[in-house]
Structures are given as structure tokens and as C-alpha cells.
């Protein structure tokens with residue numbers, strides 16, 4: 001019983017260590033060619049976390065339902081590289097801002113900015129890929 005409690009606490013700790021997209025907010029208008037700030041927040045780490053890699057990508061899904069599984073493809077990467085969230089002024093957990101350029105070919109309608117983040121968690125260095133996304137509106 002104690003072991004189970006311990007394990008589920010560990011699980012919760014690992015689970016709460018998630019990447020979150022704070023900006024742009026849902027429904028923001030983004031035009032082809034425009035520069036957009038993507039603000040990615042990562043909750044304060046209770047156990048060790050090693051950030052491996054980050055991909056910020058554009059899914060052109062105007063006129064159809066946006067995909068529900070980013071694991072099946074990221075379409076158009078806008079940024080590939082390191083994720084180094086740090087405490088900055090304000091009350092937010094550690095975060096990092098990225099400036100990405102919206103593809104010129106993006107269709108008019110509802111599209112999705114999606115993020116894939118790979119990391120190692122805990123003393124066992126468990127590899128994880130986390131996804132987050134936001135839908136935006138292209139005029």
C-alpha cells in the first residue's frame with residue numbers, strides 16, 4: 001500500500017511536469033509571413049528533468065478538423081532546437097519565448113500550432129515526449 005502511494009506520488013510528480021503553451025491565446029489571428037511569439041512554460045521541477053529537444057510546428061488544417069494526434073506527424077516545423085525554460089520577471093513558472101514565422105502558404109481558416117517536447121524525467125531518466133497545441137485563426 002505504501003509502495004503504491006509512493007509510486008502514484010512519483011507518477012503525479014512526473015505528470016505535473018508538463019510543457020504548457022501560454023501564448024498565443026486560442027483563436028489569435030495569425031497571417032502568413034507574420035512573426036509570432038510562442039511562450040512555452042514548464043512547471044517547476046520536483047524531480048530532475050533534462051530537456052532534450054523542442055519542435056514548434058504548424059499544422060495546416062483549415063477547412064478540415066485539426067488532427068488529434070500530433071504523434072502521427074508534425075507537418076511544417078517552424079523551430080527545432082533546445083528548450084531552456086528559466087524564471088523571468090512576473091509570477092510565471094520558468095518559461096522561454098520563441099519567435100516563429102508563420103508559413104506563407106498557410107490556408108485561410110482555423111489552423112494549429114503544435115509543440116513536441118522530448119525530455120528525461122527522474123532518477124531513472126525516463127524518456128518522454130509531450131505535446132501541446134493551440135488553434136489559431138488565419139484571415
Ligand SMILES: *[C@@H]1O[C@H](CO)[C@@H](O)[C@H](O)[C@H]1NC(C)=O
Pocket residue numbers: 066067068069070071114131132133134
Ligand atoms: C491538441 O490539444 C488537445 C487538448 O489538449 C488534444 O486533445 C489534441 O489531441 C491535441 N492535438 C494534437 C494534434 O496534438
Ligand SMILES: *[C@@H]1O[C@H](CO)[C@@H](O)[C@H](O)[C@H]1NC(C)=O
Pocket residue numbers: 023037039088097
Ligand atoms: C514572452 O512572451 C509573452 C507573450 O508574448 C510576453 O508577455 C512576455 O513579456 C515575454 N517575455 C519576455 C522575457 O520577453
